[in-house]
Amino acid sequence: MKISQKIEQAAKEDRVWWSFEYFPPRTAQGLQNLLDRIERMRALGPEFVDITWNAGGRTSELTSELVKTCQKLIGIETCMHLTCTGMPKEKVDIALREAKQHGCRNVLALRGDPPVGKEWEAVEGGFHYGIDLVRYIRKQYDDYFDIAVAGYPQTHLLPPEEAALEMQYLKDKVDAGANFIFTQMFYDIDMFVDWVRAVRAAGITIPIVPGIMPIQTWNGFQKATSLAKITVPQAFLDELEPHKNNDEKVRELGTKLVANMCRQVLAADLGIKGLHFYTMNLEKGCRMLLEELNLVPRVEVVKPLPWRQSLTPNRRAETIRPIFWANRTRSYLSRTENWDEYPNGRFGDSRSPAYGELDGYGIWLKQSKDDALKLWNTPTTVDEITALFAKFCLGQLQALPWSDSAPSSETTVIAQQLAKLNSLGFLTINSQPAVDGARSDDRIHGWGPANGYVYQKAYLEFFVSPELLDMLIPHIERDINITYYVINNRGDLRTNTHSDGPNAVTWGVFPGKEIVQPTIVEAISFMAWKDEAYELGRQWAKLYDPDSPTRKLIDGIMDSYYLVNVVHNDFKKPEAIFEPFFKAGAEYAAKHDAPKTNGHAH
Amino acid sequence: MKISQKIEQAAKEDRVWWSFEYFPPRTAQGLQNLLDRIERMRALGPEFVDITWNAGGRTSELTSELVKTCQKLIGIETCMHLTCTGMPKEKVDIALREAKQHGCRNVLALRGDPPVGKEWEAVEGGFHYGIDLVRYIRKQYDDYFDIAVAGYPQTHLLPPEEAALEMQYLKDKVDAGANFIFTQMFYDIDMFVDWVRAVRAAGITIPIVPGIMPIQTWNGFQKATSLAKITVPQAFLDELEPHKNNDEKVRELGTKLVANMCRQVLAADLGIKGLHFYTMNLEKGCRMLLEELNLVPRVEVVKPLPWRQSLTPNRRAETIRPIFWANRTRSYLSRTENWDEYPNGRFGDSRSPAYGELDGYGIWLKQSKDDALKLWNTPTTVDEITALFAKFCLGQLQALPWSDSAPSSETTVIAQQLAKLNSLGFLTINSQPAVDGARSDDRIHGWGPANGYVYQKAYLEFFVSPELLDMLIPHIERDINITYYVINNRGDLRTNTHSDGPNAVTWGVFPGKEIVQPTIVEAISFMAWKDEAYELGRQWAKLYDPDSPTRKLIDGIMDSYYLVNVVHNDFKKPEAIFEPFFKAGAEYAAKHDAPKTNGHAH
Structure with missing residues (x-):
């Protein structure tokens, strides 16, 4: 979605909004940390x-x-910066093409800073000014992209003719097709307000989005x-400098100062929200x-589905996924990346049910x-393993190799049952409780538009020893x-289902809509998932020395245990799924x- | 489905079954009557x-x-006869091609009788014997068709060598690829049993289906x-002849005689069920x-959907229809005949939402x-009209121009409310009650596989005067x-829905399956339906003289009334849909x- 539409x-709703800018980190670990942070x-x-x-x-490439x-x-809308620095036209083409492929509709066109210690210089076949980039993007992509340009409120120290020239440059960029303006950071509210009025006076009417730099440490500030020659009001310095060796205090005071400035920006009748x-x-x-x-x-006014949808163009219409990857979205996205189309309405709609191989993506523990x-x-011992799983179910352990994060809030309603299952030797790695028509705005189970009802069939997925499985199956088969x-x-696959088709395990009924069924259980997907499920166990084992008892224990489990998924199809009986297990x-x-509790291996 | 599979x-289920043979009638009215009869x-x-x-x-052509x-x-499996009489190869080709197009998997290949008063004669480029037809069908269509051939139990009066020859002919037809045998009519059980044993002795192992002719009148019998030189046991004649002027009695006694014979056939250890x-x-x-x-x-062990599915190949996978034609299936089938594919899973799946024009099919009252x-x-008066509608809802009137048959059993649960609505001036022509998770084997609302749950949103469709509509809308809009x-x-269409998509108004949840949603409400279909709904009213009006008050009354209603459909999306509140109307x-x-009751027009 375009940012101008969001603005x-x-x-229209008279609502203050905000956005976050990030820069690509230098290391792989830094990248992982940043992604976790963006997610948080x-x-x-x-x-x-x-x-x-x-x-x-x-x-x-990292930006892309x-x-x-x-x-x-x-699943969050993104704006991508693009600079002239060191960018021949071909690279610009690639960057824009990929942005479009990813469903990004917003580009901030900049000249960019020169490399450290050098003068700015255009590369051969590249662009000289931001405006060249604006024109080029507009020409190549018509109005597919929202184009943002940078505005510099820090002009009041410039000689008037130079300030006028800067304003003219900005006007030219807007005339060339820019949709809105991001400003450079500033701390001087009067200067900012003056500048905005000057921009408006110059006939520029597109939205202005003020850039706000939080004060985090004295040195950083x-x-x-x-570096950017930003005017800092004396009041800021008076407040902060006495505490320059106390980052905590600087942040605390700086937060108040910047917040105060933000309030003034929003209150200044500039139309800025x-x-x-x-x-x-x-x-x-x-x-x-x-x-x-x-x-x-x-x-979130509408959480359209129980899982978060992708914003890439080819996946925007995707409305169904197998339950197996519920805790491993990234892996699912990767293994289905090359599908021609994504299931929409019915899982059977997917014309390319071929899952990418594991080695195409790689499985590792986070x-x-x-x-x-x-x-x-x-x-x-196996009992020590089962204890880990049971603790995880009770929220006393943060992660398992099969789940990077604590169980979702909805499974807490069955936490005790799950913990008991695990202590009995069923190593659960995925589950959901039965839900019989909770309202769509239900705090725990709700999703989808207002005034609807959502449903789930109870689901359990677990590793189990052959002996225990043999005892379980007759009990399971007694419940039709x-x-x-x-x-x-x-x-080797065994099932008691008679049809190959998918089993919808999560669905919703909404006013004026067809039934939505975002989560299914299905054989082919399960077979693709099992490689991953076992491999995660292998990766866990590999953390330990080859001859260590732990390595042997986990490898032994991965060698001999079965992976089982169970759906209780009567969603009006939430406890019934557990009975065969008990x-x-x-x-x-x-x-x-x-x-x-004797700790013997079973 | 092939008959051999059914046999x-x-x-396997050790179950007696039966089938009915019909012949194409000579007149259009006869055809309509026959179709009604087959349906009944x-x-x-x-x-x-x-x-x-x-x-x-x-x-x-009528057969086809x-x-x-x-x-x-x-929606009933069919076997088509095909004869050599008067049939050049091209006609056989057309007949077989059309049979396949219609999803028919069974052909009875016969030489056929000669035209009345003539000797049998092959046409130029045609076939001579049933076996030629068997071979040809097998060659052209491989095993697509089950091929039946005729067996003649009436051979015990023939000289032995001729009887042997008949048996050889039968054996040849079986060897040529026949799948089962229909026998000619018979009344002599001993003769029939002897013949079956002879057939088996001749090495013919395919199923034998005895042809049974009920005795309806003395003359017909x-x-x-x-005509067919059928041996009639003396006991039959002794019983029936004294009553030969009393058809009623002949039928009564004949029924007992034939039933007795049937019991003997089934009991004779011939493997015939x-x-x-x-x-x-x-x-x-x-x-x-x-x-x-x-x-x-x-x-019916499984009534797969709430409406009856077509058995033609291109419609077999069809699982969704708009609710509007619920009482006019034939018209819906006709108006969607040229669709490339039929909605399956989601109505949106239909790629050809163009409805055939009315004049392509013609609308008439039955x-x-x-x-x-x-x-x-x-x-x-309008009140006399509303009284007719109210009577229909209460089951006191057999048909309305919009419904050929009495309301379905499921609407009887809201019959009183519907009658009241009609007497208030809302002329309902379609409706269904809300259902919140009835079991799929529920006697009234159930459909689909066992152990499932079925749901409905309450639905009403009606004609209404502009004045009453104006009063209704504010009440409707008060219920979100x-x-x-x-x-x-x-x-001219008005709606309070925000999306163009279909609204599923009937759906089912079944073990191991995706959600099934066989009935929807949707704008484009409604617009196509309204032509038909108004035209049915026009047809009704046309029954009366142009200047008659009734003609003017009904035409006036069709001119000025609105057609409205209403869905109450909260299926947990079955009565809520009626409140705005009351x-x-x-x-x-x-x-x-x-x-x-004053009878004034509104």
Whole structure:
């Protein structure tokens, strides 16, 4: 979606909005951290995010990659910077083409800074000024992109004729097709207000979005303002300098100062309702500033589906996914990246049910070896493993190799049952409770438009030993409402379903709409998923020395255990799915005649 | 579906089955009557129907048409006769091609009788014997068709060498690829049993289906048996002849005689579980015979959808239809005949939402003018009209121009409310009650596989005067759960829905399956339907003289009234849909300050 549309919408609703700018990090670990942060900061409610283009385009591929991830995985609208520095036309073409492929509709066209220590110089076959880029984008892509340009409020120290020239440049860029203006950072509210009035006086009517730099540390503040020659009001210095060795205090006071400035911007009758935060890839400063300003994220008016949709063009219409990757969205997106079309309405609509191979993407644990050992220790018995799984279900363990984050709030309603299942030897890696027509605005289970009802069939997926499975199956088959798939690591599949078709396990009924069924269970997808499920166990084992008991234990489980998924099709009986498990577990315990806490391996 | 598969299935379930044979009638009225009869007799539970091919192929197009209607509209598996008589190869090709197009999988290949009063003679470029036809069909269509051939039990009077030759002919036809045998009619059980044993002794192992001719009148019985030189046991004659002037009595006694024979056939350890009834296009004889034999139709194990699916190949996968044609299936099938594909899973899947024009099919009332006058009299006030509609809702009137048959059993749960609505001036022509998760085997609302749940949103469709509509709309709009479409005969559409998409008003949730949503409400379909809805009113008006008050009254309604459909989207509140109507109706009555029974026009 174009930012100008968002600005217009917010104006119509008379609502203050904000956005976050990030820059591409230098390392792979930095990239992972940034993605986690963008994901977390999504909860702060930014209207969009903005990814800078590094001078000289050194990390330009990273910019493109970040834009893609934001659009596709994080599902947040993105603006991409594009500079003239070190960019021959071909590179600009690639950048724009990829942005469009990723569904990005917004580009900030800049001349860009010169490489450090050098004068600015156009590359051969490249562009000289921001306006060249604006014209080129407009020519090549018509009005597909919203084009933003930079505005520099810091002109009041310039000689009048130079300031007039700057204004003329801005006017020219707007006339060339720019849709809105991001301003450089500033701290002098009077200067900013004067500048905005001057811009308007010059006949420029497109929206102006003020760039706000939170004050995080004394040194950072000093460096940023001196580098960009930003006027800092004396009052700021008077307040902050006494605490220049106390970052905590600087941030606290700086937050109040900047918040005060923001309030003045919003109150100044300039028609400005948006604030663009230069996050410097940091979370705290932004968070404090938003809190100080009392800006809380809108309750998402519509969470259209129980899972977050991609914003890339080819996936925008996607409305169904298998449940198996519920905790591994990124992997699902990757393994289905080359599908011609994505399931919409019915899973059977997907014409290309071929999942990408595992090695095309690679499976790894997110945790470093150290983190993993801290989390999971060195279990040497099956009971120690089951204890880890049970703790995870109860929210006492942050992650498992199959889940990077704590169980979703909706599974907490069955946390006790899940913990019991695990302690009985069923190692659950995915689940959902039955829901029989919760309202679509239900705090825990709700999704979709207002005045609807949402439903779920109870679902369990777990690893289980052959012996325990043999005890479980007869109990499962006694309940005609249960359908199951059993598979081993070699891919031998067993099921009691009679049809190959998908089983809808989450669906919603809404006013004036067809039934929406965003989550399904299905054989082919399960077979593709099992490679990943077993591989995650293998990766876990590999954290330990080849001859260690833990390595052998986990490898042994991955060698011999079955992966099973079970759906209880009667969603009006939420507890019924657990009964066969409790019975089989009791039988198993009776047979082995030993309390489960003895730590014997089963 | 092939009949051999049905025979196999019934054998597996150790279940007696039966089928009905019909012949193409000579007149258009006869055709309509026959179709009505086949539809009615479907309720007697035939496994399939069988349509004869007239000698000389004179009515061959009618045979093809009948096969099509049975497959497509009546949704019953069909066997088509095909004869050599008067059929050049090209005609055979056309017949087979069309049979396949209509989804018919069964052909009875016969030489056929000679034209009356002539010797049998092959046409130029035609076939000589049934076996030629068997070979040709097998060659042209591989095993697409089940091929049946005729068997003649009436051979015990033939010289032994001739009987042996007949048996050899049969064996040759079987070797040429026949799948099963229909026998000629017979009444001599011993002869039949002997013949079956001889057939088996000759090494013929395919199923034998005995042809059973009910005895309906003495003359008919005499004519049929003498024409085909059928042996009639003396006991039959002894019983029947004394009553030969009393058809009633002949039928009664004949039924017992034939039923007794059927019991012997089924009990004779011949492996025969099926009875093929030569209905002679009559209902009573078959019905009495089945009753006498205590053969009741199976409760349909699976009624896959709330409406009856077509068996033609291109429509077999169709799973969604608009609710508007619920009482006019034939018209819907016709107006969508040229669609490239049919909605399956989602209505949006239909790529060709263009409805055929009305004149492509023609709209007429099924009732003759006399019937219509008897049914509907000559109303001269709006209140007399509303009274007709109210009576229809209460089951006290058999048909309305918009519905050929009484309201379905499921609407009887809202019959009182509907009658009240009509008496208030809302002329309902379609409706369904809300259903919140009835079991799929529910006697009234159930459909689909076992152990599922079915749902409906309450639906009303009606004609209404502009004044009453103006009173209704504010009440409707006060309930956020109601969506509506209003249209007039010029096609001006008003709605409070925000999306163009379809609204699923009937859906089901079943074990191991995606959600099934067989009925929807949608704008484009409604606009196509309204032409038909108004035209039916026009047709009604045309039954009366141009200057008659009734003609003017009905034409006036069709000129000025709106057609409205209303969905109450909260299916958990079954009564809520009626409230706005009762309120608006009360307002209207108060304003006009007159009891509705006064018969004033509104």
